Amino acid sequence: xxxxxxxxxxxxxxxxxxxxxxxxxxxxxxxxxxxxxxxxxxxxxxxxxxxxxxxxxxxxxxxxxxxxxxxxxxxxxxxxxxxxxxxxxxxxxxxxxxxxxxxxxxxxxxxxxxxxxxxxxxxxxxxxxxxxxxxxxxxxxxxxxxxxxxxxxxxxxxxxxxxxxxxxxxxxxxxxxxxxxxxxxxxxxxxxxxxxxxxxxxxxxxxxxxxxxxxxxxxxxxxxxxxxxxxxxxxxxxxxxxxxxxxxxxxxxxxxxxxxxxxxxxxxxxxxxxxxxxxxxxxxxxxxxxxxxxxxxxxxxxxxxxxxxxxxxxxxxxxxxxxxxxxxxxxxxxxxxxxxxxxxxxxxxxxxxxxxxxxxxxxxxxxxxxxxxxxxxxxxxxxxxxxxxxxxxxxxxxxxxxxxxxxxxxxxxxxxxxxxxxxxxxxxxxxxxxxxxxxxxxxxxxxxxxxxxxxxxxxxxxxxxxxxxxxxxxxxxx
DNA sequence: CGCACTAGTTATAAAACTAGTGCGGTGCTTTATT
Numbered sequence: 001x002x003x004x005x006x007x008x009x010x011x012x013x014x015x016x017x018x019x020x021x022x023x024x025x026x027x028x029x030x031x032x033x034x035x036x037x038x039x040x041x042x043x044x045x046x047x048x049x050x051x052x053x054x055x056x057x058x059x060x061x062x063x064x065x066x067x068x069x070x071x072x073x074x075x076x077x078x079x080x081x082x083x084x085x086x087x088x089x090x091x092x093x094x095x096x097x098x099x100x101x102x103x104x105x106x107x108x109x110x111x112x113x114x115x116x117x118x119x120x121x122x123x124x125x126x127x128x129x130x131x132x133x134x135x136x137x138x139x140x141x142x143x144x145x146x147x148x149x150x151x152x153x154x155x156x157x158x159x160x161x162x163x164x165x166x167x168x169x170x171x172x173x174x175x176x177x178x179x180x181x182x183x184x185x186x187x188x189x190x191x192x193x194x195x196x197x198x199x200x201x202x203x204x205x206x207x208x209x210x211x212x213x214x215x216x217x218x219x220x221x222x223x224x225x226x227x228x229x230x231x232x233x234x235x236x237x238x239x240x241x242x243x244x245x246x247x248x249x250x251x252x253x254x255x256x257x258x259x260x261x262x263x264x265x266x267x268x269x270x271x272x273x274x275x276x277x278x279x280x281x282x283x284x285x286x287x288x289x290x291x292x293x294x295x296x297x298x299x300x301x302x303x304x305x306x307x308x309x310x311x312x313x314x315x316x317x318x319x320x321x322x323x324x325x326x327x328x329x330x331x332x333x334x335x336x337x338x339x340x341x342x343x344x345x346x347x348x349x350x351x352x353x354x355x356x357x358x359x360x361x362x363x364x365x366x367x368x369x370x371x372x373x374x375x376x377x378x379x380x381x382x383x384x385x386x387x388x389x390x391x392x393x394x395x396x397x398x399x400x401x402x403x404x405x406x407x408x409x410x411x412x413x414x415x416x417x418x419x420x421x422x423x424x425x426x427x428x429x430x431x432x433x434x435x436x437x438x439x440x441x442x443x444x445x446x447x448x449x450x451x452x453x454x455x456x457x458x459x460x461x462x463x464x465x466x467x468x469x470x471x472x473x474x475x476x477x478x
Numbered sequence: 479c480g481c482a483c484t485a486g487t488t489a490t491a492a493a494a495c496t497a498g499t500g501c502g503g504t505g506c507t508t509t510a511t512t
Contacts, residue, residue: 064505088507113506147504212481236502259504285504306503337479342503378505 010052017042019195024050027131032166032187036173036194040292040320043169044071047133051106056130056164060109061154063139065089067290068109075107082106086114099123112150115157129164134185136289137168141180142309145402146347147378149385155186171197171316172309174431197431201319204423204443205328215302215330216246222300223252228279230298233305233314235338237284243302244282254280257287288314294321301329304336306343307409308416308430324441331417336410343406348379350396356383357392422446
């Protein structure tokens with residue numbers, strides 16, 4: 001079979017992007033496959049094309065319902081009718097209907113939570129599956145242990161069905177992720193297809209300041225002298241709101257985005273940004289996954305993220321169009337303390353685990369016991385997962401080492417900020433890659449022509465601003 | 479843990495201190511009773 005012909009016939013492309021063909025070949029051979037491809041490299045083609053060439057349905061595990069809806073809409077637009085997202089967007093009767101005729105669909109999107117439900121699993125057992133895809137598979141590591149334990153339960157589902165090959169897709173692959181994916185997905189000698197995660201068109205910069213007032217002044221100046229579109233990441237919802245308000249007050253087209261906003265507002269803001277009606281977004285880490293905007297020129301971190309993996313995901317949203325883009329991280333002393341609090345606070349403490357366990361033994365209802373033990377909703381769900389398979393002593397040990405691990409990751413992130421060595425090299429080596437490539441606009445530690453980048457002037461507040469910026473940087477690279 | 483904010487104190491009028499308090503990220507899922 002000629003894959004390129006199939007690609008041409010079904011998708012209208014004349015050639016594959018790097019890595020795609022290899023991934024597709026492995027999948028068609030029936031191998032479990034881990035595909036590490038940088039963002040914007042056409043990951044969805046890696047399951048859509050083989051899906052058409054195989055018998056049975058393709059099950060795609062996706063982390064966000066909004067992402068599923070986008071992908072379903074996209075595929076329908078391209079003429080595929082046999083595609084559905086099985087999630088809480090559906091009413092009870094709609095869901096029943098979909099479930100009863102699952103085999104009518106070629107592509108089925110689900111959340112990991114859905115796959116933990118007994119009734120749902122029973123329907124999937126009867127279905128002939130050609131392929132199981134875990135999209136954004138780093139979520140297993142990133143969310144599984146302390147936020148969405150159903151990511152760790154995927155293995156349970158895979159154990160009880162007659163399982164087809166599994167394809168894990170991600171753009172983030174540090175050591176831990178590369179260990180967790182095959183382990184929790186129970187892969188059988190998986191092939192790893194890996195492309196370089198280096199984003200040569202992104203220039204990395206770290207700037208040290210003395211206070212959050214200085215940060216605000218810096219951002220105001222940056223935003224009014226350079227063009228977007230851009231994302232400003234903060235570490236709290238409140239800060240996002242404040243920053244957006246402040247920027248609006250000096251005439252910048254800007255909105256804040258975080259999980260505290262209504263879902264409707266979130267999609268409106270997202271589509272405004274997408275359509276170029278909004279130059280800047282001030283956001284928490286809620287803004288990111290599933291954002292496919294090509295021309296983001298800048299990503300500014302008003303506050304540091306908690307891991308290098310998070311950082312590289314966030315800055316990776318810049319410059320998907322391949323044009324020069326800038327990532328700037330603002331740091332002031334002891335910024336890591338807030339980050340530390342945030343990542344540690346939701347991990348249940350030893351006393352809580354013991355108390356919760358004792359209350360359960362006494363026969364108290366789990367919800368009430370969790371409340372008394374001072375466990376958050378998330379905390380309870382996490383502990384419930386661990387209690388299904390470990391003794392209390394083991395759980396406490398695991399949670400302790402999780403807290404330690406998180407702290408180590410934060411320290412690694414911090415060392416990226418304070419290093420005097422090449423930032424790009426540091427990021428790449430975190431992902432196990434080496435790079436000796438000299439790039440003219442590499443990072444703030446590599447004799448960057450930083451002033452040239454920083455003085456790109458914003459000519460006016462109109463739509464042509466984006467064009468001018470692009471022209472300018474193209475000229476800069478000369 | 480540390481920052482921002484508030485209420486109370488001081489000592490006789492306004493402002494400057496102090497102690498206490500609150501806050502801090504990611505998302506899936508809810509089919510049943512008065």
